[in-house]
Amino acid sequence: MSDVEVWMGVEVAVEGLSKSFGSQNIWSDVTLTLPTGEISVLLGPSGTGKSVFLKALVGLLSPEHGKVLINGVDVCDCSESKLYEVRKLFGVLFQDGALFGSMNLYDNIAFPLREHTSKGETEVRRIVQEKMEMVGLVGSETKLPGEISGGMKKRAGLARALVLDPEIILFDEPDSGLDPVRTAYLNQLIVDLNAQTDATFLIVTHDINTARTVPDNIGMLYRRHLAMFGPREMLLTSTEPAVEQFLNGRRAGPIGMSEEKDSGQTAAELAELGEDRGVPEIIPQLGISPGVPERAAVWRRQDRVMANLDTLDPGARQAVVNSLTPRERERYGLAEPSASAAPGGSGTETVSGTLPTDALPTDRIATLPEQSTADTPPEGAAADDQLPSAAPERPRPTPHPRAAPENSEPETVGGRKRRWFSRKRGER
Numbered sequence: 001m002s003d004v005e006v007w008m009g010v011e012v013a014v015e016g017l018s019k020s021f022g023s024q025n026i027w028s029d030v031t032l033t034l035p036t037g038e039i040s041v042l043l044g045p046s047g048t049g050k051s052v053f054l055k056a057l058v059g060l061l062s063p064e065h066g067k068v069l070i071n072g073v074d075v076c077d078c079s080e081s082k083l084y085e086v087r088k089l090f091g092v093l094f095q096d097g098a099l100f101g102s103m104n105l106y107d108n109i110a111f112p113l114r115e116h117t118s119k120g121e122t123e124v125r126r127i128v129q130e131k132m133e134m135v136g137l138v139g140s141e142t143k144l145p146g147e148i149s150g151g152m153k154k155r156a157g158l159a160r161a162l163v164l165d166p167e168i169i170l171f172d173e174p175d176s177g178l179d180p181v182r183t184a185y186l187n188q189l190i191v192d193l194n195a196q197t198d199a200t201f202l203i204v205t206h207d208i209n210t211a212r213t214v215p216d217n218i219g220m221l222y223r224r225h226l227a228m229f230g231p232r233e234m235l236l237t238s239t240e241p242a243v244e245q246f247l248n249g250r251r252a253g254p255i256g257m258s259e260e261k262d263s264g265q266t267a268a269e270l271a272e273l274g275e276d277r278g279v280p281e282i283i284p285q286l287g288i289s290p291g292v293p294e295r296a297a298v299w300r301r302q303d304r305v306m307a308n309l310d311t312l313d314p315g316a317r318q319a320v321v322n323s324l325t326p327r328e329r330e331r332y333g334l335a336e337p338s339a340s341a342a343p344g345g346s347g348t349e350t351v352s353g354t355l356p357t358d359a360l361p362t363d364r365i366a367t368l369p370e371q372s373t374a375d376t377p378p379e380g381a382a383a384d385d386q387l388p389s390a391a392p393e394r395p396r397p398t399p400h401p402r403a404a405p406e407n408s409e410p411e412t413v414g415g416r417k418r419r420w421f422s423r424k425r426g427e428r
């Protein structure tokens, strides 16, 4: 692994976004915030407009209402030159890698550098080689896209998405067409790249395992709205029928073959399922590979989620608390969990030591303490980083110089309240 520079992503704030094509409404009133440097996944049945959403974020489609705010610029309502600048912050991995068939991998990956920068060939070579190393493609420089597997095409597409050092990376179904083993490797690569870049990731996927193991946050589009968006624990413990059905890959529930079922049929199916309903226990999030730097986003997210813990449902709250190590519980002023508390709490258990929002000192919100020698893990312990409470104590990464200052900002940006968690209108 090369000694790559770590930089930090930017927050993407979506406010009241609505998109239609003619009389066909795709989605309305979508509001969410992709937190800086975190990995978010967007789920939803086919045709619910996930790809349309990605295109709206980059300003490739114009929504009729709403805003997409990036570094204070509204992508939906800005000049061409501003849009050009904002687009430079993005890297996009398209489903098929979108490689030029007549160019070898080296030239494909070098393309954005030659097209959008004035870098000389020596610098281009250094950058291309660095990114090819990051995605494990060294030695394949002269291969043509037609000569490589689907997994390699994805990795080449990813290397190309990385060459301009994007602060936001969008992945449109990175796992499509890949076998489960290649998907597992790609998922690990995504987590490792997030640690190395600290960029803000949004992944559109249908893969339940990816949704369960990769992201910090999950959102789901359904019935032309954002059904839910929030920390992984929020959706993975949700009893909202559509979310639960989707995350279980089940036929019974409100989502039908090509459209939504009527409420009578849905109710009958769910009643028949009875006790079998419910999302399985939360499995731990993927950790980084040995030798990869800690994910700074893990700690920012932990502070953010803990500061907003009381806004989550009991099951999600319990799952968050259960994932803390004893030292983290102490840090947030929580009592030790009761013996009965298990990961992936059902929502009926008591949340031990629930933290009142105002109990967290503001100077502790989203700050990254210096790493001390005492916190340094033993050799090889990095891969276990994100195991739940049974895991060894986790070191906090030393913040990158670019990462630290903006990161301690409070809950509002420019007077605007951030929407970290959201549920469809009408729900709690």
Ligand SMILES: Nc1ncnc2c1ncn2[C@@H]1O[C@H](COP(=O)(O)OP(=O)(O)OP(=O)(O)O)[C@@H](O)[C@H]1O
Residues within 6 Å of the ligand: 021, 026, 044, 045, 046, 047, 048, 049, 050, 051, 052, 053
């Ligand atoms: N440029 C366009 N003009 C008209 N309709 C479009 C356009 N782009 C997308 N659509 C329509 O928007 C809807 C949502 O498409 P989209 O590809 O975003 O869905 P999706 O959720 O990504 O689906 P899948 O999971 O199957 O990939 C579809 O009905 C599609 O036909």
